[in-house]
Amino acid sequence: MKDNGKISKAVIKRLPRYRRYLEELMKKDIDRISSNDLSKLIGYTASQIRQDLNNFGGFGQQGYGYNIKGLYTQIGNILGLDQEYKMIIVGCGNLGQALANYTHYYKAGFIVCGMFDINPRLIGLRINDIEVMDSNTLEAYLEENQIDIGIICTNKDSAQEIANKLVLGRVKGIWNFAPMDLDVGDNIALENVHLSDSLHSLAYHINHME
Amino acid sequence: MKDNGKISKAVIKRLPRYRRYLEELMKKDIDRISSNDLSKLIGYTASQIRQDLNNFGGFGQQGYGYNIKGLYTQIGNILGLDQEYKMIIVGCGNLGQALANYTHYYKAGFIVCGMFDINPRLIGLRINDIEVMDSNTLEAYLEENQIDIGIICTNKDSAQEIANKLVLGRVKGIWNFAPMDLDVGDNIALENVHLSDSLHSLAYHINHME
Numbered sequence: 001m002k003d004n005g006k007i008s009k010a011v012i013k014r015l016p017r018y019r020r021y022l023e024e025l026m027k028k029d030i031d032r033i034s035s036n037d038l039s040k041l042i043g044y045t046a047s048q049i050r051q052d053l054n055n056f057g058g059f060g061q062q063g064y065g066y067n068i069k070g071l072y073t074q075i076g077n078i079l080g081l082d083q084e085y086k087m088i089i090v091g092c093g094n095l096g097q098a099l100a101n102y103t104h105y106y107k108a109g110f111i112v113c114g115m116f117d118i119n120p121r122l123i124g125l126r127i128n129d130i131e132v133m134d135s136n137t138l139e140a141y142l143e144e145n146q147i148d149i150g151i152i153c154t155n156k157d158s159a160q161e162i163a164n165k166l167v168l169g170r171v172k173g174i175w176n177f178a179p180m181d182l183d184v185g186d187n188i189a190l191e192n193v194h195l196s197d198s199l200h201s202l203a204y205h206i207n208h209m210e
Numbered sequence: 211m212k213d214n215g216k217i218s219k220a221v222i223k224r225l226p227r228y229r230r231y232l233e234e235l236m237k238k239d240i241d242r243i244s245s246n247d248l249s250k251l252i253g254y255t256a257s258q259i260r261q262d263l264n265n266f267g268g269f270g271q272q273g274y275g276y277n278i279k280g281l282y283t284q285i286g287n288i289l290g291l292d293q294e295y296k297m298i299i300v301g302c303g304n305l306g307q308a309l310a311n312y313t314h315y316y317k318a319g320f321i322v323c324g325m326f327d328i329n330p331r332l333i334g335l336r337i338n339d340i341e342v343m344d345s346n347t348l349e350a351y352l353e354e355n356q357i358d359i360g361i362i363c364t365n366k367d368s369a370q371e372i373a374n375k376l377v378l379g380r381v382k383g384i385w386n387f388a389p390m391d392l393d394v395g396d397n398i399a400l401e402n403v404h405l406s407d408s409l410h411s412l413a414y415h416i417n418h419m420e
Contacts, residue, residue, distance in 0.1 A: 012411060012414055012415075013407075013411060015410070015411075015414070016404070016406065016407035016408075016410035016411060017391075017404075017407060019410070020389070020390070020391075020404075020406075020407070043391075078414070079410045079411075079413050079414045080413040080414055080416065080417040081410065081413060083413075083417075085413065085416075093308065093311070094304055094305075094307045094308030094311055094312075095304075095305075095308040095312065097304045097308075098303065098304030098305040098307075098308045099405075101303070101304055102304075102305065102405065110409060110413075148416065149412065149416070172416045172419070173412045173413075173415065173416040175408070175409060175412055179230070180230070180234075181227075181230075181253075187419060188419075189412055189415035189416045189419055190412075190415075191408050191409070191411055191412040191415070193403065193405065193408055194226070194227075194230075195309075195312065195403065196226065196230075197223075197226035197227060197230070198385070198401050198403055199320060199385065199401070200225070200226040200229070200289045200291065201222060201223060201226060201289075201401055202359065202383045202385055202399055202400075202401040203289050203290040203291060203293075203295065203320075203383075204222055204225070204288070204289045204290055205222075205383065205399035205400075205401070206290065206295075206358065206359070206382045206383040206399045207290040207293075209382070209397060209398075209399055
């Protein structure tokens with residue numbers, strides 16, 4: 001079952017969340033779920049759920065609900081989680097190290113192949129059994145290795161320069177944790193995690209609770 | 211200048227981003243900017259920008275553009291960044307440690323007062339000069355200290371239990387990094403950073419670039 005390439009960004013953003021809930025249901029050995037029950041769990045309306053999942057050709061049978069395992073697998077396939085991704089992490093402070101470990105634990109299929117830093121005290125260390133290399137060797141490394149995803153955990157000042165090297169090094173996507181917006185052109189997928197934006201939103205909501 | 215409490219979530223989500231760009235302009239000693247020039251920088255349309263900022267009573271003068279410093283300050287005030295927030299971090303793995311340091315560096319006003327973990331090897335350590343306490347003392351700590359924000363960096367299995375303790379302990383907001391959705395009731399602000407959702411979105415976009 002393939003999507004038609006016209007799925008809205010908003011729907012795509014919701015898919016990982018659907019998948020997380022389906023995973024929990026599978027762990028509880030539940031086979032099927034109606035859009036109404038899924039709605040109670042996940043918080044979207046049942047009609048929203050039906051509309052979202054119809055985008056992909058409809059996994060549900062009227063009156064029988066959704067086959068949880070089938071839906072889980074197909075959402076995974078749509079997201080591309082049936083493939084492996086080779087990743088490198090640039091910037092090996094606590095956050096880079098956290099991601100190296102996080103990835104190892106949670107993300108089957110997302111494989112950290114290398115880590116890079118400019119700090120001589122980190123270069124040569126092994127983090128989660130991955131060697132930290134000198135950032136100056138990044139370009140050469142990318143020439144010799146086909147990497148899918150570059151993760152940027154550097155500070156703001158070097159993030160764009162690293163992004164440029166990743167683009168030249170033919171990565172397909174960049175996962176950016178530096179607190180700035182990167183210019184990577186139109187051919188590279190870019191996903192930002194702006195922690196300070198998230199914290200500032202939280203501050204707003206704290207001051208505007210009913 | 212106060213907002214009327216009816217600002218849409220979408221606008222609020224954009225405010226931290228506006229503020230980041232204004233901060234960069236201030237660093238370059240630029241005083242004023244038109245909505246057109248701001249549009250080129252930030253990527254929203256000029257009319258979107260005018261509409262967003264009009265929500266707060268209008269910071270710009272027709273023909274003169276926006277006063278950058280004034281706008282920066284007022285967006286900060288709207289977000290509540292003119293106040294201090296006392297925070298604790300529960301779960302002191304790499305991610306918790308990264309946040310302790312990150313916060314220290316970037317977030318004037320967001321003060322980590324305490325860290326908690328169940329791991330005996332971490333309890334008693336000082337991370338960024340903050341002592342790691344036993345998670346079993348969390349409830350007592352919250353009874354004695356008024357904490358504004360609880361940051362959850364535990365694994366999925368203990369996240370809801372920690373959230374319950376934070377709610378009972380009268381925090382105003384929860385910043386959740388555990389890969390699950392928490393139930394915290396309607397009186398607590400909740401901001402989730404679901405790293406796996408973000409990585410899965412990236413995978414999708416890698417497979418669906420033009």
